[in-house]
Amino acid sequence: PHLEDKKHVFLSAPTGSGKTAASLYAALKHAYEYNLRVFFATARTTQQLMAEETVERMAQKGIPIRAVSIRAKEKICLHHEVRCLPDVCPYAAGYFDKLQRNNTLQSSWSMHDSRGDLWPDKIIRIAEEQYICPHALSLDLASMADVVIGDFNYLFDPSVRLSMVSAEPQKWMVIVDEAHNLPERAMGYGSPRISLRLVWRALEGTRGTDFAQPLEELYSYMLDQLSESKEKEWSFEIADVDSKIFQKWVTAFESLAVRYAQVTQERTFFSEDEGDLWTDVARTIFRFSAIFSQAKDETLVLYTKGYLDRKLKSSDQLALFSRWKPKDEHTSLALLNRDPSGILGPVFKDFHSSIIMSATLEPMEYYRNMFGIPQMHRIEVRTPSYFPQEHRASFVIPSISTAYRDRERDREKTAMIIGDIISSTPGNIAVFFPSFAYLEQVVPLIDCTREKVLQQKRGLSERDRHELLETMKKGEGHTLFGVMGGIFSEGVDLPDKALCCAVMVGPCLPQANYARRKIQEWNEKKYQKGFAYAWLVPGLARVSQAAGRVIRTPTDKGTIILLGKRFASKNMKEFLPKELILQTTYNIKPELQSFWKTHSGN
Structure with a gap:
């Protein structure tokens, strides 16, 4: 009945008490009645495996389920390096043409057995046979599934949230497994970091080109700020920092992005081991600016000063760049989110309902505050241990x-x-x-x-x-x-x-x-x-x-x-x-x- 009322159920129950099976059964029953879909969100691969086993047992008993489990691309990539670009990865090249030619999305559900579950091992086999990207395939198959099993990131991280969820969140029932892990994870989502060394390395590779200009400005700004204090770490309130600074760099990178993509078809600025450092900085800036624009007083702007070495010689004319180089990854500009309720609350508000469960949801007061779900939309259930x-x-x-x-x-x-x-x-x-x-x-x-x-x-x-x-x-x-x-x-x-x-x-x-x-x-x-x-x-x-x-x-x-x-x-x-x-x-x-x-x- 709590799910029917579009509530968010905080379920505190001992380990080994059957939370996974009970929550999936309740969610599926409700989802079938109201034409909803279920997302089982976990913090670890081992928890995904337990959810997969539970869904399999349900399917074996005759419950018709289309289920997909999404693994991180690093764990199922078939290429020797994880770079999802058609000109770099042969599994990404012509991906959509291969899907259409082989009718992959429809045929995958019955390709290997009669059950409707597609776990990573099956998806990898299909991807190998058709020479396509297994991660991209799992995401496309998930759009057709009744049950999706995946990491917290796919629901709660603004930078990687699945479009099929963000487009229609009201059609999703969400089960958050081992939910005690989510507050710390969510604070991480709201705490992006720009490494001075990353900017310096990207600038080293693009010096003398137009693509170096936003990097030079960013590097110069960070050094100016780092010279403001003798402390190793210090911070500012979010209201004391001009957001236009970050938006300016977003605009600068966006204006160069198309031409950069064209130029890098013919030449590379970085070694194969380095990857594409210019794009890495651009993505970091985009994320930083997006989160900064939404942040409130729970977030600080944090500076960390590691080791800076004098650079002995350089022909570059940029004075600051010639004078210093970062010795390690610690020197950085970051945001520090101190309260995840502003991130999690709005996401849960849009879901149809949810089951937020763990054996360690105590003190419940802490999780009430961190999840940001108002009392009128929240139900708390505590199950005592039935073990002798x-x-x-x-x-x-x-x-x-x-x-x-x-x-x-x-x-x-x-x-x-x-x-x-x-x-x-x-x-x-x-x-x-x-x-x-x-x-x-x-x-x-x-x-x-x-x-x-x-x-x-x-x-x-x-x-x-x-x-x-x-x-x-x-x-x-x-x-x-x-x-x-x-x-x-x-x-x-x-x-x-x-x-x-x-x-x-x-x-x-x-x-x-x-x-x-x-x-x-x-x-x-x-x-x-x-x-x-x-x-x-x-x-x-x-x-x-x-x-x-x-x-x-x-x-x-x-x-x-x-x-x-x-x-x-x-x-x-x-x-x-x-x-x-x-x-x-x-x-x-x-x-x-x-x-x-x-x-x-x-």
Whole structure:
């Protein structure tokens, strides 16, 4: 009934409670009755896979569904480089002619099997057979689908929002999965950044041509602004900056764009590895200007000064350009969005209805504020955990500090405690750290008697991630070392013996920096919740998600361990799931041995 009233339902339900299947069933039922379409929005590929599996099961039971899953172009591109230009990529060349000649859009739905779901592997096979772009094909097929599964970006990022959604948003029912991730992501959409080094590199390649003129002006403006302060980072209120400056550069790039495209048919200004830096700067300026024009007082104009080296020699006549060059990517001009409600609220207002769901939508007050949905259009549903409480034991070990300044001092003791947990747990264990740096600092010191150790590496490929997950699902007594907020701590299903214990080493608070302090200032001024909204809620949501990997079915048994004295503080416990009944211990081995003795064989 809530969906019929065109409401937006905030659904807080424990991990493993069947949110994906329940929400898809309810949405599809309503969509068929009212001639609507469903978009299942996720933050990660693993969540897309779970949604695909759910749709497949529905289709197998006879529900007629046309469904498409959209992957990022980088993940399904068939060319050796991701450059979607007909003169560069043979899969993009003649794309529409090939579609029409092969009747691809109609035939794809029945080309490989009788079901109406087109997942990335099928789309890639079709694209290979017809020598067309798989990403473009997935977008065109999505325009014919009842259900579309894709990243948050396709709905909420102004620069990549799908035209089929923005053209008729009232015809879409939206399911936002793992919605606790959306506020931080949306703030990123409202925080574009112009790197001085990118501008400098584009200027290096186009010097002596008309195409260098807007780059010279932009570079000169940024250097002038950076010389205004001796600080490394500083900001201005949005109202104190003249928007005409950015619009001037948009006009300048637009006036040159057609001629630039013609000229680059015959010659290139940059190496193949560099790509098209002039176009990269132009797109960045277009996005920056568009977001600047819509921004209000929640947004700051932010300057960051990295390293500038004197350039020893240059024949260029532009004085500023001759004098300085940026040494790294840190020197930049950016916008800093501190409150995503102005981005998300108007988008949700236009949808027919939505289900906004997660196991970590608490405190609900925070998500009400961040999503910007008025009370009259909002319904809040909380589902208690139906898993037996006696199947889970949750502990806080406050005997070490995980604060950044104390990590080196306490790392040996931290490693010893983790070793005790591993030796006292008869099954798979996941140990999650707040960062790769901290993981790499502690893991080498752990006395891990097991040979079956798995470790999440930086930049892990999708194939390696899949293999690691499949290994864990076998339940053969592995220890996984990973990071909170990463691929293994959210949106993955590890039922039964796939995970018997999750250890969270410290709260996963956001990195302390100038921007985060400005976010805290805004939240204190507007909501009187500065520290909680800027640090605790986003950080402890990651802890809660990692903890939720343990109990996935009513028969699962396991332990959850929060390591570090900050977890014992009252203000942190307030933002952890209520079903976690935490026991404080300074000696974890006998606690675990007692728990598993009681539950072994049950």
